[in-house]
Amino acid sequence: MPNELGLERQDYRGATSTLCPGCGHDSISNQIISAAYDLSLPMYRVIKLSGIGCSSKTPAYFLKGSHGFNAVHGRMPSVATGATLANNDLVAVAVSGDGDTGSIGFGQFKHLIRRNVPLVYIIENNGVYGLTKGQFSATSDEGQELKYYGRNELPAIDLCLEAIIGGATFVARSFSGDAKQVQTLIKAAISHRGTAVIDIISPCVTFNNDPKGNKSYDYGKKNEIALHEIDYMPKGYVPEREEITVGDYEEGSTVEVQMHDGSYIALKKLSHDHDPRNRASAIATLEKAQTEQLFLTGLIYYEEPRPVYGETLGIVNTPLAHLPEEKLRPSQDALATLMQSYM
Amino acid sequence: MAVEAQTNVQMQAANKPVVNDFALMVATKNGSGSQTSNAVIIRSLFRMGIPVSGKNLFPSNIKGLPTWYTIRASKDGYVARKSVIEVAVTFNQDTAAEDIANLPPGGVVIIPSDWKWGKSRADVVYYEVPVKELVTQAQIPTDFRDRISNMVYVGAVAALFDIPMDIIRRALLDQFNNKEKPTQMNFGVAELAYQWMKANTVKSDPFRFEPMNATAGKILIEGNESAALGSLFGGLTVVAWYPITPSTSVVDGVLENLSLRRDPETGKSTVAIAQAEDELSAIGMIIGAGWAGARSMTATSGPGLSLMAEFAGLAYYAEIPCVIWDITRMGPSTGLPTRTSQGDILFTHFLSHGDTRHPILLPGSVKECFEFGWRAFEYSDQLQTPIFVLSDLDLGMNLWMSDPFDYPDQPINRGKLLNAEQLSAFISEKGDWGRYKDYDGDGVGYRTIPGTNHPRAAYFTRGTGHNEMAVYSERGDDWVKNMTRLRFKIDSARALLPQPVIDHDPAKKIGIISYGSNDPAIVEGRDQLAAAGVQTNYLRIRALPLAESVREFVLSHDRVYLIENNFDGQMAQILRMEIAEDTRHMVSLPCGDTLPMSAQWVFDQIMAVEKQATRE
Numbered sequence: 003m004p005n006e007l008g009l010e011r012q013d014y015r016g017a018t019s020t021l022c023p024g025c026g027h028d029s030i031s032n033q034i035i036s037a038a039y040d041l042s043l044p045m046y047r048v049i050k051l052s053g054i055g056c057s058s059k060t061p062a063y064f065l066k067g068s069h070g071f072n073a074v075h076g077r078m079p080s081v082a083t084g085a086t087l088a089n090n091d092l093v094a095v096a097v098s099g100d101g102d103t104g105s106i107g108f109g110q111f112k113h114l115i116r117r118n119v120p121l122v123y124i125i126e127n128n129g130v131y132g133l134t135k136g137q138f139s140a141t142s143d144e145g146q147e148l149k150y151y152g153r154n155e156l157p158a159i160d161l162c163l164e165a166i167i168g169g170a171t172f173v174a175r176s177f178s179g180d181a182k183q184v185q186t187l188i189k190a191a192i193s194h195r196g197t198a199v200i201d202i203i204s205p206c207v208t209f210n211n212d213p214k215g216n217k218s219y220d221y222g223k224k225n226e227i228a229l230h231e232i233d234y235m236p237k238g239y240v241p242e243r244e245e246i247t248v249g250d251y252e253e254g255s256t257v258e259v260q261m262h263d264g265s266y267i268a269l270k271k272l273s274h275d276h277d278p279r280n281r282a283s284a285i286a287t288l289e290k291a292q293t294e295q296l297f298l299t300g301l302i303y304y305e306e307p308r309p310v311y312g313e314t315l316g317i318v319n320t321p322l323a324h325l326p327e328e329k330l331r332p333s334q335d336a337l338a339t340l341m342q343s344y345m
Numbered sequence: 346m347a348v349e350a351q352t353n354v355q356m357q358a359a360n361k362p363v364v365n366d367f368a369l370m371v372a373t374k375n376g377s378g379s380q381t382s383n384a385v386i387i388r389s390l391f392r393m394g395i396p397v398s399g400k401n402l403f404p405s406n407i408k409g410l411p412t413w414y415t416i417r418a419s420k421d422g423y424v425a426r427k428s429v430i431e432v433a434v435t436f437n438q439d440t441a442a443e444d445i446a447n448l449p450p451g452g453v454v455i456i457p458s459d460w461k462w463g464k465s466r467a468d469v470v471y472y473e474v475p476v477k478e479l480v481t482q483a484q485i486p487t488d489f490r491d492r493i494s495n496m497v498y499v500g501a502v503a504a505l506f507d508i509p510m511d512i513i514r515r516a517l518l519d520q521f522n523n524k525e526k527p528t529q530m531n532f533g534v535a536e537l538a539y540q541w542m543k544a545n546t547v548k549s550d551p552f553r554f555e556p557m558n559a560t561a562g563k564i565l566i567e568g569n570e571s572a573a574l575g576s577l578f579g580g581l582t583v584v585a586w587y588p589i590t591p592s593t594s595v596v597d598g599v600l601e602n603l604s605l606r607r608d609p610e611t612g613k614s615t616v617a618i619a620q621a622e623d624e625l626s627a628i629g630m631i632i633g634a635g636w637a638g639a640r641s642m643t644a645t646s647g648p649g650l651s652l653m654a655e656f657a658g659l660a661y662y663a664e665i666p667c668v669i670w671d672i673t674r675m676g677p678s679t680g681l682p683t684r685t686s687q688g689d690i691l692f693t694h695f696l697s698h699g700d701t702r703h704p705i706l707l708p709g710s711v712k713e714c715f716e717f718g719w720r721a722f723e724y725s726d727q728l729q730t731p732i733f734v735l736s737d738l739d740l741g742m743n744l745w746m747s748d749p750f751d752y753p754d755q756p757i758n759r760g761k762l763l764n765a766e767q768l769s770a771f772i773s774e775k776g777d778w779g780r781y782k783d784y785d786g787d788g789v790g791y792r793t794i795p796g797t798n799h800p801r802a803a804y805f806t807r808g809t810g811h812n813e814m815a816v817y818s819e820r821g822d823d824w825v826k827n828m829t830r831l832r833f834k835i836d837s838a839r840a841l842l843p844q845p846v847i848d849h850d851p852a853k854k855i856g857i858i859s860y861g862s863n864d865p866a867i868v869e870g871r872d873q874l875a876a877a878g879v880q881t882n883y884l885r886i887r888a889l890p891l892a893e894s895v896r897e898f899v900l901s902h903d904r905v906y907l908i909e910n911n912f913d914g915q916m917a918q919i920l921r922m923e924i925a926e927d928t929r930h931m932v933s934l935p936c937g938d939t940l941p942m943s944a945q946w947v948f949d950q951i952m953a954v955e956k957q958a959t960r961e
C-alpha cells in the first residue's frame with residue numbers, strides 16, 4: 003500500500019545486505035525502512051551516517067533515496083555535526099556499533115550529545131567487534147567468555163547511562179528481536195528534536211550468540227522486560243487523555259508525550275517503577291538493571307528538547323549550504339572600509 | 346659579510362647619522378604586557394611613513410619566561426628579520442647580560458637604572474632609565490603598574506630616536522580602539538619617560554627616525570587575521586577548530602570580524618563556528634559540512650594536522666571539498682611550539698595512508714593569505730578535494746605592512762555541483778549520472794548535496810572501494826580506474842593553482858627557489874648578493890603539486906639554490922622526486938634554526954658555495 007508520498011515500503015530499501023544471515027543488524031535496518039515508510043519520510047531530506055563496523059555498513063542497506071556517508075571508525079559524530087550545521091533542514095539517521103561508539107568513538111559520542119546535534123543515533127550493540135572477528139568490546143559484560151579471547155575481566159560501559167549523564171534528551175534501549183518496539187522507538191526518535199540515542203541489543207550470530215551470553219537471541223527473547231508498552235501516533239492525533247504529571251504515573255496507567263513535530267507517543271506503564279521524564283529515576287532504573295542483571299527495554303529517558311547545536315551557535319535559519327552569493331561574500335565597500343581600519 | 350661590516354663602520358662614525366635603517370630589540374618577560382608597547386612603537390613608525398616590520402620571539406609560556414620583540418625600520422623597505430640588531434631595550438634582568446653581549450660594536454642599550462649591574466662592554470652606549478621612579482611619579486594604580494612600566498621604554502625610545510609624542514598618542518588610540526582612559530594612562534607614563542630622557546640624557550649614538558612617505562595607503566596586519574578575512578570573503582560557512590598555537594588567531598580573526606557576515610535583520614550569523622573537542626573531530630566536522638554543501642575550513646598546526654591524517658585520506662578519496670590551514674611551527678611533537686618553521690610540507694602533501702597527494706597553497710605575504718583564503722574554497726570546490734594552506738608562525742602571528750587587499754576578481758564558483766533541475770537536465774543529456782564518472786575528461790565528477798529534491802540525487806559516500814557509480818566495489822579494475830582519474834585530477838591542478846612568481850633573466854645563470862614567508866629574506870639577500878657581484882634569478886613556489894615552470898627554471902640554470910625553513914630540505918626532496926632530469930646542480934639550503942630567515946643567512950650560505958665554485 004502506498005504511503006502519503008505514493009511510495010511502497012520496498013522503495014525505502016537499500017542495496018542487498020552483505021551481513022551474515024541472521025545478523026541482528028539486518029532486523030534493525032528493516033525497522034528503519036518500515037518506520038520511514040510509515041512516516042512517509044521524504045528520502046531526499048534524510049542523511050544516513052555511520053562509522054566503521056558491520057553495523058556501520060548497514061546505511062547502504064536502507065533508504066536508497068537518501069545521501070549516505072560511511073565515515074571513519076568512531077568519528078561519524080563529527081561528520082554528522084558538520085553536515086547538520088551545513089544544512090539544518092536535514093533529518094539525520096546515524097548507525098554505529100558498540101565498538102564504534104563505546105571505544106574509539108567514545109569521546110565524539112559524548113561531545114555530540116553535549117552539543118545536542120539533531121540526529122537519531124542508533125547503536126547496534128552486540129557486545130563484540132564483529133567486523134574484526136570477535137574481540138571484546140567495551141559493552142561486553144564482565145565475566146563474558148569468547149571463543150578466542152577467553153574471559154572478559156572488565157566491567158561493561160552502559161551507553162544509555164553515558165548518554166543520560168552526557169545530557170541526551172531522548173535515550174532508549176531495545177532488542178533487535180523486538181521488532182515493534184524498535185520500530186516505534188525509531189519513529190519517536192525521528193520526531194524528536196535533538197540527539198536521540200537508541201541502544202539496541204543486536205546479536206552477532208557469528209561471534210557472540212552463545213545462549214549463555216547476554217547479547218544473544220536466546221537471552222534477549224527470554225529475558226527482555228519492557229518498561230512500558232509504547233505506541234506512536236503520527237501528527238494530527240488528538241490526545242485522548244490529559245497529560246499526566248510526574249508522580250501520577252501509576253502502574254497500568256498511560257502517559258502521552260507530544261514530540262517536537264506534533265506526533266505523540268503513549269507509554270503504558272508495566273510492572274517497573276520507572277518514570278522516563280525523571281532523570282534521577284532513569285539513572286536509578288539503569289543502575290538497578292545493572293546490579294540485578296535485568297534486560298530492561300523501552301524509552302528510558304525523555305525531556306523537553308533544548309536548543310540544538312546550530313541554534314546554540316546562533317546561525318541563520320536558512321540552511322548554510324543554500325545561501326546565495328550575496329549572503330556569502332561581503333561587499334566591495336565592506337572590504338574598503340575594513341582596509342581603512344588597518345591603515 | 347660585506348654588508349654587515351659596512352653597518353658597523355657606519356655605527357662607529359657616530360657623527361654620521363643612521364636614519365631609518367636599524368633594528369630595535371625589546372627584551373621583557375612573557376606576560377608582562379609588553380605587546381602593547383611594542384605594537385605602539387611599530388604603529389608609530391608606520392604612521393611616520395617608515396617601512397617597518399616586527400617579530401615576536403616568544404616562549405611557550407604564559408608568564409615569566411623571556412620574550413624578545415624585534416622592530417626593524419628600513420628606508421629601503423626590507424622587512425625580513427635582521428640578524429644584527431643595533432638597539433637593545435633590556436627590560437628583563439634574566440637575559441640582560443646576554444642581550445648586551447649580542448650587540449654589535451657601537452650598539453645601544455636602554456636599561457632600567459633600578460637594577461644593580463655592571464657595564465660589561467665599553468664599545469656600546471648605555472642609557473639608563475629610572476623605571477620605578479617614573480611609574481610611581483605617574484601615580485598609576487598598583488594593578489596596572491607592571492604592565493604600564495613598559496611604556497617607559499616607549500617614551501625613552503621616542504626621546505632618543507625622534508618619534509614625535511603626538512604620533513605615539515595616536516598609535517595608543519589605535520591600539521585601544523580610541524578609548525581615552527587607557528590611552529591617557531599609558532601615554533602619561535610614556536610622556537614622563539620622554540621628558541625625563543630629554544632632560545637627563547646626552548645622546549651619543551647615531552640612530553634616528555625621520556618621517557618618510559613610504560607607508561601611505563598601506564595596511565598593517567597579521568597573516569592569520571588576513572587568512573580569516575580571506576575566508577570570510579570566500580564564503581566560509583562552517584569553521585571547526587581546536588586551539589593550538591600558532592593557528593588560534595585564524596579562528597579568532599573569524600570571530601572578531603563576524604559582523605561582516607551577520608544577517609542585518611536577525612543578527613544571526615552565516616558562519617557556524619564550532620570549537621571541537623580535538624582535531625580528529627574538527628576535521629570530521631568540516632568534512633561533514635563540505636559534503637553537505639558548506640564552504641568549510643579548519644586551522645591547526647603540526648600536532649593537530651597529525652591527528653587529521655586518516656580523515657584527510659577519506660576526504661581525498663571520497664572527493665569532499667574542505668580547506669585546512671596549517672600555521673606551521675617547529676615539530677615533531679610539541680617541538681618548539683612558538684617558533685616558526687616550514688617543516689610540514691612533505692607530511693602534508695602526502696597526508697594519510699594509501700596513495701594520497703594533496704594540493705597545497707603556499708602564501709608568501711599577508712596579501713596572499715587573504716587571497717588564498719578565498720581562493721582555497723574555489724580550488725577545493727573545483728577540484729573536489731581538501732586544499733591545504735601552509736602558512737607559518739612568522740607570517741601568521743607577526744605584523745606585516747601590505748598594500749590593501751584586492752576584492753575577489755571572480756564570483757563564487759561552486760564547481761560541478763548539480764541541483765535538482767540541473768541533475769534532470771544532466772541525466773537527459775548524458776543518459777546517466779555517476780558521482781565518480783569523468784564526463785568532461787578533466788578527472789572531476791559531478792556531485793550533488795544532501796537535501797537535493799530529486800529521486801536520483803542520492804549516492805553513498807565511503808572511503809571503501811567504489812566504482813564510478815559510487816557503488817561499493819572490490820574489483821581491481823574499478824580501483825585502478827578510480828585512482829588513475831584521481832591522479833590525473835591532482836596533476837591537472839598544477840595549471841589551476843597559483844603559478845610561481847618568477848624573476849628570470851636568461852643572462853643570469855644562478856637561480857634561487859623558495860616559498861612562503863622566506864620571501865622578504867630572499868628579496869633582500871638577492872640585493873646583497875648583487876652588490877657582491879652575484880646575479881641571481883628567483884622563483885617563488887606558490888602551490889603544490891609543482892607547476893611546470895619550476896622544472897624549466899631548475900633546468901635553465903647552472904646552479905639553483907632551494908632555500909627553505911626546515912631541517913631536511915623537504916621541498917628540495919619534492920623537486921628531486923618530481924623532476925626526472927639530473928638535478929645535481931640544485932643545492933638544498935634548509936635553514937631550520939627556529940627563527941624567521943634573515944637576508945644575512947641567505948647571503949652567507951650562497952656566497953660560501955659560490956666562492957667554492959669559482960675557486961674550482
Ligand SMILES: Cc1ncc(C[n+]2csc(CCOP(=O)(O)OP(=O)(O)O)c2C)c(N)n1
Pocket residue numbers: 054055056057058075098099100101102103126128130131132133134139
Ligand atoms: C582507525 C581504525 N582502527 C581500527 C579499525 C578496524 N575496525 C573495523 S570495525 C572495528 C570494530 C567494530 O566493532 P563495532 O563497532 O562493535 O561494530 P560491529 O562490527 O560489531 O557491528 C574495528 C576495530 C578501523 N577500521 N579503523
Ligand code: SF4
Pocket residue numbers: 020021022024025026027056057128132133205206207208209
Ligand atoms: S560478524 Fe556478527 S555483526 Fe558482523 S555481520 Fe556477521 S553476525 Fe553481524
Ligand SMILES: [Mg+2]
Pocket residue numbers: 055099100101126127128129130131132139
Ligand atoms: Mg559490535
